[in-house]
Amino acid sequence: MDVSVAEKEGGDVPGERTALSGPEKALTGITGFDEITGGGLPRGRPTLVTGAAGSGKTLFGIEFLVRGARDFGEPGVLLAFEESQSDLATNVASLGFDLDQLEKDGLLAIDAFRLDPAEIVETGSFDLEGLFIRLAMAVESVGAKRVFLDTIELLFSALPNEAIIRGELGRLFRWLKERDLTVVISGERGKEGDLTRFGIEEYVSDCVVTLDHRVEDQISTRRLRVAKYRGSLHGTNEYPFLITERGLVVVPITSVGLTYEASRERISTGVPRLDEMLSGGIYRGSSVMISGTAGTGKTSLGALMVDASCARGEKALFFSFEESPEQLIRNMGSIGMDLRRWIDAGLLQVKAVRPTAYGFEEHLAMLHDLITEHEPQLVVLDAVASLTLGGAQSATTSAISRDLDLLKGRGITGVMTTLTHGEREESSEVDVSSLVDTWLLLRNDESNGERNRLLFVIKSRGSAHSNQVREFVLTDDGAELLDVYVGPQGVLTGSERVEQISQERLAQASRADETERRRQELATRSAAVRAEMAALQAQLAADTAEFERFEASADAGRASGAAVRALLGRERSGDREGGPRDDGV
16 A cells, blocks of 8 residues: 655645545454454444355354444345355354344344245346345445345356356446445355356455365364455455354454563562572563473473462463363372362463364464463463374464464463473474573473472573472472482482482481590590690699798798897997996906
């Protein structure tokens, strides 16, 4: 589509329109279809829906009418040339469409009459004037805005003249456009790949939708493609679709891109020590792959994440390709999980489907439908490697990649489990390891006559994570991660780990006993030394006291001698001065 000069240059030009707009569109209400067409079918124009028998043409047209009348306030007219009104009402009742009630409410007019080409005789000129009269009466009776004609080939099946067919088709479409009616016309696929039987209808229609119901490797798949849409951009790929109890569901694969948000919120895995290994858990809206050989606990770990999600009050979906819901509930009960309580509370939905029951595209469409219905915040896809049974490896990888993109695009945390083989432990069986954000690897370690589970965090984008191995143990009360013992002979798990712990505890007890014995010996020696030191100190004190007495005695002797000598000196001094006296004469 073109744009104006002003739009290209980013400015406004007086007197000129700044952008060109396409045709006005009418929402069909068909899940996913309005998204790939950018708003629905061209309003006031005819749309051709073509396909082989059983492809869903009639259901497409009737849902277009019912949704318009019931959801968008646009009454409609159903003009059927092949099936009776009662047959049509019965056929679509399983989809929840009550045609009789809509007719009673004045929202739908049904004119069903059978045209048998064998009873048509061409005499003179041929025109659709009678059809126009019947159609005009039906449109006026309910004030219709939408019309469905089923099927167009029956009007022209007995006419060999292509010029007449082209002319009458063009006149019919002009008649409908003049009355601003949004029209769906069903047509049969032609031979050798032609879109229609006559090869004319697609040229005079403004929009052409092809429906296909194919069988490959004994698996059926329904696909839809918008082959033509005048004046409007639209998705041109083939899209899988399902016919469900709520109508058609189209999966718009091309709308999925790398534009989803990246949350910073972390949620628990249900195993506290695993949360520690992942720096607080996994990011909300991220994708997680749990891989490992058979019997390593992949399903159990996925169920633990579901249990943790429901415990937070969040909805979860468990999509299993190998176990029935009852078997899953029973098995998880053996490790202390009661999943039935979450199912009864409306928080958990368990869907079990054999991988070979549907094609890849229908698996994707089914997942899309379940997500729309249940609105979960966490989805577990269990045993996705089983999908390889239904097709080639590349097709499986493509289907799972789209599953992950679908979940990320809606901000849903996706967890998938996949089987690996011993020689290819660090590689995904479905080759999507590069697409996931967090990869947990479970492995069986065989030693000492037993097998034990080990858990590794191979990668976790956007967060620091532990590079250590943990032993993954499933108990009656859930799962635990235990520290492993790394010794000269490698990693010790199971009974070897228990034996190593016992030996270490025995050695620790022996060391404790030896420590206590030496402590007591030291205390005894310390007491003896202290007693000996006390005796020596007492002897030293006695010796000191004796020495002090001796020293005092010596000092006293010296003082006494000095006094005697002083006295003697005085006496001697007196004799020399006075001489001797004899007082007795």
